[in-house]
Amino acid sequence: MRIGVVTFPGSLDDGDAARAARIAGADVVRLWHGDSDLHGVDAVVLPGGFSYGDALRCGAIARFAPAMDSIIDAARGGLPVLGICNGFQILCEAHLLPGALTRNQHLHFRNRDQFLRVDSTNTAWTNSFTAGQEILIPVKNGEGCYVADERTLDQLEAEGRVVARYIRGNPNGSQRDIAAITNEAGNVVGIMPHPEHAVEALTGPSLDGLGFFTSVLRALAGSAGVNAGGHQ
Amino acid sequence: MARVVVDVMLKPEILDPQGQAVANALPRLGVTDVSSVRIGRRIEIEFAGAPDLDRAREIADKLLANPVIEDFTIHVHEDATAEVA
Numbered sequence: 682m683r684i685g686v687v688t689f690p691g692s693l694d695d696g697d698a699a700r701a702a703r704i705a706g707a708d709v710v711r712l713w714h715g716d717s718d719l720h721g722v723d724a725v726v727l728p729g730g731f732s733y734g735d736a737l738r739c740g741a742i743a744r745f746a747p748a749m750d751s752i753i754d755a756a757r758g759g760l761p762v763l764g765i766c767n768g769f770q771i772l773c774e775a776h777l778l779p780g781a782l783t784r785n786q787h788l789h790f791r792n793r794d795q796f797l798r799v800d801s802t803n804t805a806w807t808n809s810f811t812a813g814q815e816i817l818i819p820v821k822n823g824e825g826c827y828v829a830d831e832r833t834l835d836q837l838e839a840e841g842r843v844v845a846r847y848i849r850g851n852p853n854g855s856q857r858d859i860a861a862i863t864n865e866a867g868n869v870v871g872i873m874p875h876p877e878h879a880v881e882a883l884t885g886p887s888l889d890g891l892g893f894f895t896s897v898l899r900a901l902a903g904s905a906g907v908n909a910g911g912h913q
Numbered sequence: 914m915a916r917v918v919v920d921v922m923l924k925p926e927i928l929d930p931q932g933q934a935v936a937n938a939l940p941r942l943g944v945t946d947v948s949s950v951r952i953g954r955r956i957e958i959e960f961a962g963a964p965d966l967d968r969a970r971e972i973a974d975k976l977l978a979n980p981v982i983e984d985f986t987i988h989v990h991e992d993a994t995a996e997v998a
Contacts, residue, residue: 738979745976774979781981788930828927828982854928 682707682901684894685722687752689714689743693730694765694877701877702726705894717747724761724805724897725752727768729821729875739782739824740770749775761805761897762869766822769861769871778862778871779837780829785822786854794886795820795852795874797845797860804867805900807844809892816845816889820852820860820874827855827862827873837862844870917960917969921978921985922953957990964989 684707688695699709710722714732719725732743743749753775756762764772772778785791796817799810810816829837834857837843844861851858853873861872876890923929929951936950956977958969969987978985 737977741976741979773981779981781979783927783982784930786928786930788934830926 682724682898683710683720683722684708684897685710685712685719685725687712687714687725687727687748689730689732689746689767691731691734692728692767694875695728695730697875698726698728698765698877701880701890702894704880705891706898707894712748714743714746714748717751719748719751719755723901724763725755726877727752727762727764727771728877729766729768732767732771735824738770738774740767740772740774743767743771744774753777756864756869759866759868761900763806763893763897764869764871765875765877766825766873769873770824772869772871777869778864779833780827780862782822782824782873783826783828784824785826785852790821790823791825791852792819792821793852794818795847795860796849797874798848799845801841801844801863803841804844804863804870804896806863806870806893806896808899809896815848816879816892817887818874818876818879818890819886820847822853822873825853825855825873827853827859829856834859840865845872915964916990917958917964917966917987918990919956919958919969919973919977919985919987920953921956921973921983923951924982924984927982 684702686695686699702709710720756777770782773781794817796815799807799814802808802810802812842863843859844863846858847860860874863870876893879885879887879890932951939947973985
């Protein structure tokens with residue numbers, strides 16, 4: 682299975698995302714923001730960092746990259762896409778996910794290991810977890826406060842589209858402790874903390890992040906009981 | 914030269930922690946009669962030819978503002994020299 686990792690000007694975690702996908706067993710294809718050709722990848726990761734220096738708003742300019750035009754089209758057709766941190770911001774700016782990420786309520790950049798509870802396993806990126814599973818992965822952001830109107834928040838919860846929530850402390854003021862959400866089809870997931878930094882004992886607080894990457898390989902192999910386009 | 918000015922503000926229901934931080938600092942200046950501060954962004958657009966309000970509105974809607982969290986207003990700023998004073 683081929684997982685594409687996009688590099689934008691200012692991406693920081695593209696190397697770690699590629700490494701995590703490789704450790705999970707994927708063939709990794711490095712994609713360039715200026716290239717609209719997705720080179721036949723089976724899934725895409727939009728990595729963390731500060732694309733275009735966060736000019737204007739985080740992710741606002743990256744959303745118009747040639748690679749994003751192709752990814753937006755493909756995501757609407759079911760291509761699994763995982764946006765991590767800045768990638769999550771880009772997915773919201775591209776309207777593939779509802780809501781927006783705003784300045785942390787306390788205005789401080791927050792960098793720590795963070796416990797999450799996985800609330801939805803019916804996505805292409807979380808089917809390897811069990812519902813309610815608690816995981817520990819790093820969080821590091823300055824603009825990670827998830828906001829949406831009350832109707833959207835209610836809808837996300839009613840449809841089981843809150844993928845993960847912060848537990849034992851909310852690091853940025855996100856509404857309803859939301860750390861990750863998915864689209865209606867379950868193929869697009871945005872997550873603010875960093876699973877790609879928790880895939881090796883030497884450098885991560887756990888190996889919990891690996892589950893996101895093994896999940897998409899299961900989804901692509903069709904052995905997961907849910908598929909990329911079959912969110913319940 | 915005529916410019917189009919786009920003012921972008923967070924929607925009223927969106928918390929503005931930067932504005933709150935500024936408001937909280939005002940008593941240190943001896944200012945105690947301000948109840949709220951909200952921070953937005955002003956963007957000036959210069960067109961090669963005549964200012965095009967419709968085009969400016971499109972730019973604001975698609976890129977300069979995020980309609981999920983922000984509102985914007987547009988106006989033509991006619992006299993650039995007036996601003997120096």
